[in-house]
Amino acid sequence: MxxxxxxxxxxxxxxxxxxxxxxxxxxxxxKMSLQESAPSLAVVGVTGAVGQEFLSVLxxxxxxYSSVKMLASKRSAxxxxxFDGREYTVEELTAESFDGVDxxxxxxxxxxxxxxxxxxxxxxxxxVDNSSAFRMVDGVPLVIPEVNPxxxxxxxxxxxxxxxxxxxxxxxxxxxxxxxxxxxxxxxxRMVVSTYQxxxxxxxxxxxxxxxxxxxxxxxxxxxxxIFGQQYAFNLFSHNAPITENGYNEEEVKLVKETRxxxxxxxxxxxxxxxxxxxxxxxxxxxxxQFENPLDENTARELxxxxxxxxxxxxxxxxxxxxxxxxxxxxxxxxxxIRRDVSQDGNYGLDIFVCGDQIRKGAALNAVQIAEMLL
Amino acid sequence: MxxxxxxxxxxxxxxxxxxxxxxxxxxxxxKMSLQESAPSLAVVGVTGAVGQEFLSVLxxxxxxYSSVKMLASKRSAxxxxxFDGREYTVEELTAESFDGVDxxxxxxxxxxxxxxxxxxxxxxxxxVDNSSAFRMVDGVPLVIPEVNPxxxxxxxxxxxxxxxxxxxxxxxxxxxxxxxxxxxxxxxxRMVVSTYQxxxxxxxxxxxxxxxxxxxxxxxxxxxxxIFGQQYAFNLFSHNAPITENGYNEEEVKLVKETRxxxxxxxxxxxxxxxxxxxxxxxxxxxxxQFENPLDENTARELxxxxxxxxxxxxxxxxxxxxxxxxxxxxxxxxxxIRRDVSQDGNYGLDIFVCGDQIRKGAALNAVQIAEMLL
Numbered sequence: 001m002x003x004x005x006x007x008x009x010x011x012x013x014x015x016x017x018x019x020x021x022x023x024x025x026x027x028x029x030x031k032m033s034l035q036e037s038a039p040s041l042a043v044v045g046v047t048g049a050v051g052q053e054f055l056s057v058l059x060x061x062x063x064x065y066s067s068v069k070m071l072a073s074k075r076s077a078x079x080x081x082x083f084d085g086r087e088y089t090v091e092e093l094t095a096e097s098f099d100g101v102d103x104x105x106x107x108x109x110x111x112x113x114x115x116x117x118x119x120x121x122x123x124x125x126x127x128v129d130n131s132s133a134f135r136m137v138d139g140v141p142l143v144i145p146e147v148n149p150x151x152x153x154x155x156x157x158x159x160x161x162x163x164x165x166x167x168x169x170x171x172x173x174x175x176x177x178x179x180x181x182x183x184x185x186x187x188x189x190r191m192v193v194s195t196y197q198x199x200x201x202x203x204x205x206x207x208x209x210x211x212x213x214x215x216x217x218x219x220x221x222x223x224x225x226x227i228f229g230q231q232y233a234f235n236l237f238s239h240n241a242p243i244t245e246n247g248y249n250e251e252e253v254k255l256v257k258e259t260r261x262x263x264x265x266x267x268x269x270x271x272x273x274x275x276x277x278x279x280x281x282x283x284x285x286x287x288x289x290q291f292e293n294p295l296d297e298n299t300a301r302e303l304x305x306x307x308x309x310x311x312x313x314x315x316x317x318x319x320x321x322x323x324x325x326x327x328x329x330x331x332x333x334x335x336x337x338i339r340r341d342v343s344q345d346g347n348y349g350l351d352i353f354v355c356g357d358q359i360r361k362g363a364a365l366n367a368v369q370i371a372e373m374l375l
Numbered sequence: 376m377x378x379x380x381x382x383x384x385x386x387x388x389x390x391x392x393x394x395x396x397x398x399x400x401x402x403x404x405x406k407m408s409l410q411e412s413a414p415s416l417a418v419v420g421v422t423g424a425v426g427q428e429f430l431s432v433l434x435x436x437x438x439x440y441s442s443v444k445m446l447a448s449k450r451s452a453x454x455x456x457x458f459d460g461r462e463y464t465v466e467e468l469t470a471e472s473f474d475g476v477d478x479x480x481x482x483x484x485x486x487x488x489x490x491x492x493x494x495x496x497x498x499x500x501x502x503v504d505n506s507s508a509f510r511m512v513d514g515v516p517l518v519i520p521e522v523n524p525x526x527x528x529x530x531x532x533x534x535x536x537x538x539x540x541x542x543x544x545x546x547x548x549x550x551x552x553x554x555x556x557x558x559x560x561x562x563x564x565r566m567v568v569s570t571y572q573x574x575x576x577x578x579x580x581x582x583x584x585x586x587x588x589x590x591x592x593x594x595x596x597x598x599x600x601x602i603f604g605q606q607y608a609f610n611l612f613s614h615n616a617p618i619t620e621n622g623y624n625e626e627e628v629k630l631v632k633e634t635r636x637x638x639x640x641x642x643x644x645x646x647x648x649x650x651x652x653x654x655x656x657x658x659x660x661x662x663x664x665q666f667e668n669p670l671d672e673n674t675a676r677e678l679x680x681x682x683x684x685x686x687x688x689x690x691x692x693x694x695x696x697x698x699x700x701x702x703x704x705x706x707x708x709x710x711x712x713i714r715r716d717v718s719q720d721g722n723y724g725l726d727i728f729v730c731g732d733q734i735r736k737g738a739a740l741n742a743v744q745i746a747e748m749l750l
Contacts, residue, residue, distance in 0.1 A: 190718050194569035194661035196611055234655050236571055237698045238712055243691040247714030269718035273661040273726055277652050280609050286569035286648040316618040323612045337613055339622030343565050343644035351648055
């Protein structure tokens with residue numbers, strides 16, 4: 001996947017969608033890892049934006065494996081994908097696909113997860129699922145490794161037992177990466193989140209359509225609106241997730257409910273407004289925090305400096321703060337605009353601005369980090 | 376100015392920047408209004424984005440005038456501008472420019488306002504100033520006509536006395552147009568605002584650069600970064616206003632302080648995070664509200680339905696809510712996503728999403744409405 005910065009010519013960008021095509025040389029590490037003791041893997045939805053990022057992250061992190069199955073729908077079966085110096089043929093996903101598979105990374109939508117996740121787990125596979133299918137199911141751990149690794153205690157490759165583990169929603173992961181270190185120190189009472197969400201959250205086709213629409217609008221032609229049904233280029237709109245009974249959309253409800261489950265805190269109050277902006281692959285979030293205990297902005301900065309997976313961009317003099325492009329294709333979440341909230345008394349409130357790569361930490365990287373904890 | 380929708384071919388867009396060139400036929404109304412009893416006008420900064428919009432709004436609203444002076448810096452003097460069926464030559468702004476001028480609409484930046492606003496007022500001109508120069512000055516009314524017309528009581532054309540009247544900042548106007556009707560009913564205690572601000576707020580050159588950068592990035596070339604010093608196309612960033620001592624940028628401080636002055640309420644608590652998004656000319660704002668008295672979402676909807684200058688786009692079934700394109704080149708501010716805030720008990724909180732044209736209601740229209748009240 002590409003960022004659409006000036007470093008990434010557009011031809012390059014499109015050529016990388018949806019499939020990685022250039023195999024790399026097999027490394028010594030790969031040869032070493034291709035051994036019986038390493039886990040056997042499956043990637044479900046491998047031809048999608050997150051599926052492709054799974055492969056990229058597995059390679060980047062030298063994830064050990066003895067074998068890997070590339071799985072997708074019948075439509076994509078037979079396609080070739082490159083991974084870690086080899087070419088693989090995409091196989092059609094069936095229940096039998098999971099025979100002998102230790103870890104399966106799923107990102108093929110909620111209905112595929114619902115249909116095949118439990119079947120895989122019954123066969124002894126540990127499923128790390130990127131869809132929303134099981135996130136709020138009791139007993140299914142919902143995990144950000146830097147935040148609540150304890151939730152998946154006892155789930156290990158080699159135990160002979162399959163399991164389901166849910167990857168949180170991208171907006172939740174990116175928000176809580178920055179907020180949890182503050183929460184641990186001063187306990188968040190209430191959080192107001194407004195998001196600036198990238199095209200990638202709606203998949204590779206949405207990213208392509210944003211490029212296409214932008215070209216069309218610049219040329220004075222009507223924009224092609226297949227994905228969102230409205231102009232996205234030079235525009236923004238309320239997140240396209242369905243609206244629930246209370247007027248919140250499902251994306252916002254995820255931020256509310258997943259935060260409670262991940263923090264194991266049924267009391268924390270969260271409200272969110274989720275907005276789609278014409279940005280390619282990284283989300284931004286404006287987060288207002290109310291704390292139970294005092295937390296001044298310097299302490300907050302120190303806490304965030306030490307937080308794993310987080311870095312600070314917060315130079316007031318040069319007006320340099322996190323942007324989606326800063327974090328695109330990057331692992332870590334950037335935090336800035338750290339300041340005492342002037343609308344609250346004393347040191348009981350902070351405003352921060354967070355950016356994170358939606359496909360990477362918001363999806364694929366977090367899932368692979370979960371898989372690493374299984375070893 | 377153009378919206379950069381598919382209705383507006385890009386060539387058309389650029390041809391309209393920065394000057395209106397096509398004179399229209401003189402209407403009967405114009406001939407009628409060109410009479411001694413109508414006020415004499417001056418437009419300061421007439422070649423800028425807001426200056427051009429002043430002319431457009433004056434025409435659209437049949438604003439009566441006996442004469443009009445087109446004023447700008449020395450650099451722009453001699454240019455031709457079309458207004459209401461005639462062509463005018465832009466004159467260099469001097470103190471003497473205001474001799475015999477009843478109403479001057481200023482939008483040429485704070486330093487020009489500071490230098491020439493008081494000189495004009497001394498000469499008996501009523502200045503409606505779009506800059507931030509006088510907004511927080513005691514005794515200078517800061518006015519949104521739908522919100523606090525009483526602030527300019529006693530200031531009239533024909534009284535023989537000059538005056539300064541300040542136009543609030545665009546983000547403040549757009550926010551308060553939607554929030555004031557709710558505030559009047561239930562009293563806002565605290566407001567958390569996150570903005571999604573368009574290029575137009577930084578002027579016509581920023582709008583042009585967004586177009587240019589977008590073309591460059593799509594072509595794989597490095598983007599031209601003269602205005603903001605960073606990539607704006609397919610990106611977003613913290614508002615470019617300077618950061619003040621408490622970590623808020625000046626744009627955010629305006630939302631805090633102007634709200635208090637306009638509402639004449641020193642107690643109301645406001646925090647804001649202002650973000651620039653790659654949208655052409657309309658701002659969006661996510662606003663979280665805490666009220667002193669209960670206000671349920673149906674009552675809020677009724678109040679907003681009746682509010683002047685506001686309309687509701689809030690169809691949950693079809694997921695249709697306000698977007699910047701909906702309000703571009705429009706007078707009224709659109710409100711949607713009206714819902715009870717689940718992070719607050721009972722009916723003491725609401726979340727709303729507001730969009731308004733930055734150049735029109737956020738600047739030129741509001742100023743012309745102020746001028747209308749002077750007659």
